[in-house]
Amino acid sequence: MKVGELVERSGVPLPTVKFYLREGLLPAGEATGRNQAAYGEEHLRRLRVIRALVDVxxxxxxxxxxxxxxxxxxxxxxxxxxxxxxxxxxxxxxxxxxxxxxxxxxxxxxxxxxxxxxxxxxxxxxxxxxxxxxxxxxxxxxxxxxxxxxxxxxxxxxxxxxxxxxxxxxxxxxxxxxxxxxxxxxxxxxxxxxxxxxxxxxxxxxxxxxxxxxxxxxxxxxxxxxxxxxxxxxxxxxxxxxxxxxxxx
Amino acid sequence: MKVGELVERSGVPLPTVKFYLREGLLPAGEATGRNQAAYGEEHLRRLRVIRALVDVxxxxxxxxxxxxxxxxxxxxxxxxxxxxxxxxxxxxxxxxxxxxxxxxxxxxxxxxxxxxxxxxxxxxxxxxxxxxxxxxxxxxxxxxxxxxxxxxxxxxxxxxxxxxxxxxxxxxxxxxxxxxxxxxxxxxxxxxxxxxxxxxxxxxxxxxxxxxxxxxxxxxxxxxxxxxxxxxxxxxxxxxxxxxxxxxx
DNA sequence: GATAGCGGATAGTGTCACTATCCATCTGAA
DNA sequence: TTCAGATGGATAGTGACACTATCCGCTATC
Structure with a gap:
């Protein structure tokens, strides 16, 4: 899963996902190239946990x-x-x-x-x-x-x-x-x-x-x-x- | 009671009291001159209510x-x-x-x-x-x-x-x-x-x-x-x- | 081989609850 | 009477917070 899909499925905007990555809330995806990384279901879940803790x-x-x-x-x-x-x-x-x-x-x-x-x-x-x-x-x-x-x-x-x-x-x-x-x-x-x-x-x-x-x-x-x-x-x-x-x- | 006493008895710093007055959280004291106003016990109580609602x-x-x-x-x-x-x-x-x-x-x-x-x-x-x-x-x-x-x-x-x-x-x-x-x-x-x-x-x-x-x-x-x-x-x-x-x- | 997406980095935004100064005036003790 | 210190009023600044926006050079894909 690339970041675009992560964004789409989680509903969290891309700049925010990047922010969470920077802040270490969301672990980096597995690098598949110099400029690409793959994210898994666990990233999606993690994103939902973060939003629940922060928003709710x-x-x-x-x-x-x-x-x-x-x-x-x-x-x-x-x-x-x-x-x-x-x-x-x-x-x-x-x-x-x-x-x-x-x-x-x-x-x-x-x-x-x-x-x-x-x-x-x-x-x-x-x-x-x-x-x-x-x-x-x-x-x-x-x-x-x-x-x-x-x-x-x-x-x-x-x-x-x-x-x-x-x-x-x-x-x-x-x-x-x-x-x-x-x-x-x-x-x-x-x-x-x-x-x-x-x-x-x-x-x-x-x-x-x-x-x-x-x-x-x-x-x-x-x-x-x-x-x-x-x-x-x-x-x-x-x-x-x-x-x-x-x-x- | 003047503002200094209000500050002392409430423990709320003067700039904050002024801020609350500006924001209309705390009613103005009774004017006793161009530059002076008197505050009562109700101001003290109001201040405590504000702090309780905001802080706690x-x-x-x-x-x-x-x-x-x-x-x-x-x-x-x-x-x-x-x-x-x-x-x-x-x-x-x-x-x-x-x-x-x-x-x-x-x-x-x-x-x-x-x-x-x-x-x-x-x-x-x-x-x-x-x-x-x-x-x-x-x-x-x-x-x-x-x-x-x-x-x-x-x-x-x-x-x-x-x-x-x-x-x-x-x-x-x-x-x-x-x-x-x-x-x-x-x-x-x-x-x-x-x-x-x-x-x-x-x-x-x-x-x-x-x-x-x-x-x-x-x-x-x-x-x-x-x-x-x-x-x-x-x-x-x-x-x-x-x-x-x-x-x- | 154009174009959209990607990661990485840096800088900016808007809100919030104060906090700091400045100034002119007034009070109260000496 | 004098004058340090307090007062009210106004304006501007601060620091924390959670994003948000751009820019860049690279890359996947049609």
Whole structure:
């Protein structure tokens, strides 16, 4: 396959393919002459992986390079597959982590996962990112959302098991690395989309007469006592505007 | 409060504060002279909201401006609070949505939420983003992850109820808008961090000899087998309290 | 043997979120 | 009263990022 076909089948423009080759994201094709090279199906696949990670997952090019490097090296001893791939999924820090509030949140984050008994390294970047969010919520006085922490933990735990099972079912190490990354990133992308739609749905079902239904009131305390679902709410009005909340006074 | 104090208390550098003022993210202070203005606590809070949305949530400035505009306008008739705020949380499209594969994924995404009976607009950007992820997974042959869809749906549904309850408990409309955004964005940031730690934990518990331990298998098979959908599961089992998942060992 | 495609190299583009200066004016402590 | 330092307003510059555009000399192919 020559580059033109690669371009056509992948939908990635030629200058971009060249860019990926330059940046080492895409391995060079097999040289068949001074000016010609042949690409295989693996190049096409690699190109799709890159686009998925960049376009859907929002990863920076440098992170993609690191991840693909790891995936390419089948016997890179002494590293946890997941840790290696995962590390590169972290977003660069933009928050100020030197404040007392942040450190306090970080301590709480660690205590939280320790209480859950999770096997997580004390220095994990995810603990930092969890602390980022917790500190921000506290600074804004949104402890009410922190009160939902158990829900988030439960959901995260619920998803992780099956996901890891899928990854572990991969036949070889490169496939596992790719599976970790695509699974984590694209799985989360799906989750985020679903989550926001679920919110819109739950929002639209909220009783517009002014007060939340009794079962809703209890939600904050227990775990989501009950949100009536579409199946139970026949002919739910589509996208009802929350008239109740439009008028402030 | 003068700008110097605002800078000191918020930790945001002066040029950045000026930038936010220029961009209309931060309302001007009350003029007390030709060259002086006074800022209040609400400016400090606004600054914190901006930093949370930009730094932790990763939103572009333009989206923040739109959101804050909506939050500022207490009687903006005819708009769904959530829809309005939500819309601006969407990431700009980078994927090619003109392919047959994408359209097919988009159809499936719509069918999925329709089957759930969710009240979601047919044109929702979240359906598009869901289709992005689904199409990418399919193109990569990762149908195995799509097989976990029910888990993602269940988790999304589980979280949405309590979250909406928190939002609806806000006293006024601006607070609700802010709560929607910070709750969605920062809540998801927490979830992502927890999710990845949960994966590392589940990964570390995976029996290296090849098969998952018994309790892990239960998670992988039992839950994976079937996530009871909201519609078919009686209230009792739905939204099972997190207690179930806390004691792992 | 023309012409389209190829690889390799270099330079340019557009966006984004700041960041840096300059200037004239004003404040507040000495 | 004086004057260093802060302030508001305006304009321009920066650095990261992910491409995108050209140019060149060579080559495959019709």
């Amino acid at each position: 997952g929002g990863l920076p090019i440098t992170a993609v390079r690191e991840i693909l490097r790891a995936a390419d090296d089948p016997d890179q001893a002494g590293h946890d597959v997941r840790g290696l791939a995962h590390f590169n999924l972290a977003r660069p820090t933009r928050t100020d982590r030197s404040t007392a509030q942040w450190r306090s949140a970080r301590v709480d984050a660690l205590a939280l996962v320790r209480a859950k008994g999770w096997n997580v390294h004390e220095e994990s970047v995810w603990l930092d990112q969890l602390a980022d969010a917790m500190a921000a919520l506290r600074a804004l006085g949104h402890e009410d959302i922190l009160g939902l922490m158990d829900h988030y933990v439960a959901s995260a735990e619920q998803l992780a098991g099956p996901e890891v099972a899928v990854v572990m079912a991969q036949p070889d190490r490169p496939s596992m690395v790719e599976s970790v990354v695509t699974g984590t990133l694209l799985g989360e992308a799906m989750f985020v989309a679903l989550h926001r739609m679920a919110q819109e749905d739950a929002s639209s079902r909220f009783d517009p007469s002014g007060r939340p239904p009794a079962d809703q009131a209890g939600v904050g305390a227990g775990v989501a006592e009950r949100v009536p679902t579409a199946a139970e709410t026949p002919a739910a009005t589509k996208h009802r505007p929350p008239a109740t909340y439009q008028a402030r006074e | 949530g990763g939103l572009p400035i333009t989206a923040v401006r739109e959101i804050l505009r909506a939050a500022d306008d207490p009687d903006q008739a005819g708009h769904d609070v959530r829809g309005l705020a939500h819309f601006n949380l969407a990431r700009p499209t980078r994927t090619d949505r003109s392919t047959a594969q994408w359209r097919s994924a988009r159809v499936d995404a719509l069918a999925l939420v329709r089957a759930k009976g969710w009240n979601v607009h047919e044109e929702s950007v979240w359906l598009d983003q869901l289709a992005d992820a689904m199409a990418a997974l399919r193109a990569l042959g990762h149908e195995d992850i799509l097989g976990l869809m029910d888990h993602y749906v269940a988790s999304a549904e589980q979280l949405a109820g309590p979250e909406v309850a928190v939002v609806m408990a806000q006293p006024d409309r601006p607070s609700m808008v802010e709560s929607v955004v910070t709750g969605t964005l920062l809540g998801e940031a927490m979830f992502v961090a927890l999710h990845r730690m949960a994966q590392e934990d589940a990964s570390s518990r995976f029996d290296p000899s090849g098969r998952p331990p018994a309790d892990q298998a239960g998670v992988g098979a039992g839950v994976a087998e079937r996530v009871p959908t909201a519609a078919e599961t009686p209230a009792a089992t739905k939204h099972r309290p997190p207690a179930t998942y806390q004691a792992r060992e």
